Amino acid sequence: MNAFSKPDTPLFRVENLTKSYGPRIGCADVSFDLYPGEVLGIVGESGSGKSTLLSCLAGHLTPDRGQITYDGRNTLSMAEAERRKLARTDWAFVHQNPRDGLRMGVSAGGNVGERLMAVGARHYGDIRAQALDWLGRVEIAGDRIDDRPRAFSGGMQQRLQIARNLVTGPRLVFMDEPTGGLDVSVQARLLDLLRGLVRDLGLSVIIVTHDLAVVRLLAHRLMVMKGGFVVEQGLTDQVLDDPQHGYTQLLVSSVLQV
Ligand SMILES: Nc1ncnc2c1ncn2[C@@H]1O[C@H](COP(=O)(O)OP(=O)(O)OP(=O)(O)O)[C@@H](O)[C@H]1O
Numbered sequence: 001m002n003a004f005s006k007p008d009t010p011l012f013r014v015e016n017l018t019k020s021y022g023p024r025i026g027c028a029d030v031s032f033d034l035y036p037g038e039v040l041g042i043v044g045e046s047g048s049g050k051s052t053l054l055s056c057l058a059g060h061l062t063p064d065r066g067q068i069t070y071d072g073r074n075t076l077s078m079a080e081a082e083r084r085k086l087a088r089t090d091w092a093f094v095h096q097n098p099r100d101g102l103r104m105g106v107s108a109g110g111n112v113g114e115r116l117m118a119v120g121a122r123h124y125g126d127i128r129a130q131a132l133d134w135l136g137r138v139e140i141a142g143d144r145i146d147d148r149p150r151a152f153s154g155g156m157q158q159r160l161q162i163a164r165n166l167v168t169g170p171r172l173v174f175m176d177e178p179t180g181g182l183d184v185s186v187q188a189r190l191l192d193l194l195r196g197l198v199r200d201l202g203l204s205v206i207i208v209t210h211d212l213a214v215v216r217l218l219a220h221r222l223m224v225m226k227g228g229f230v231v232e233q234g235l236t237d238q239v240l241d242d243p244q245h246g247y248t249q250l251l252v253s254s255v256l257q258v
Pocket residue numbers: 021024025026027044045046047048049050051052053210
């Protein structure tokens with residue numbers, strides 16, 4: 001996607017979103033638009049408000065102020081049942097820890113098939129065939145379909161979580177440090193896989209990470225947070241190659257020194 005192919009209306013619009021915990025700021029006055037097929041990276045040091053913001057966006061936390069519009073619908077004022085339906089169909093959430101996004105006592109095929117059943121699939125043969133197809137897409141051998149996730153490596157569990165999330169064809173995917181906690185070589189492979197899936201499926205993604213290499217590879221646009229506020233946002237390459245804010249300069253130079 002490039003700037004010239006941008007559709008007129010954003011898929012997701014966030015206006016002045018604010019969430020505090022008592023006197024402590026979680027995130028403050030955050031605004032952005034996300035267009036179909038666009039990947040937005042949110043970076044910042046620990047405690048900068050990334051998780052708070054992502055939780056508010058995905059409907060896991062209720063913000064104190066602000067507006068969130070998805071596909072023309074106000075997600076903060078919609079009925080709980082409607083928001084839950086969105087989370088099952090149009091949206092997906094990839095957790096840092098696959099245990100938070102998988103059912104560890106259910107087989108790999110069951111983990112993927114369950115999501116299909118939640119959106120109305122009933123035919124066992126079709127569900128198993130789709131689960132098998134998705135295991136292949138995330139590079140898990142088909143003969144592992146009946147294994148439980150706890151028999152999988154961390155990287156495989158994360159790939160299974162991705163399959164479980166994408167099988168229903170969501171349009172918007174929230175990702176919270178999806179490569180965190182994995183070995184560097186496993187991270188690289190997972191990133192490659194994610195990049196291919198995001199591109200092939202035309203997904204809109206909001207990805208939270210503290211790893212600038214992850215956003216460099218995946219994100220079209222970048223938002224830098226500090227103390228709950230967005231201190232800089234723009235095209236990823238522009239922000240990373242020519243950071244304007246002192247904090248972003250520090251963030252970029254601290255990575256370069258490693
Ligand atoms: N449940 C909570 N109760 C009170 N304060 C909280 C809570 N969750 C987060 N905070 C505070 O909100 C601010 C933002 O935290 P948040 O977890 O969103 O940052 P983060 O950038 O995601 O950090 P990390 O990368 O460590 O997860 C911090 O000052 C944090 O202490």
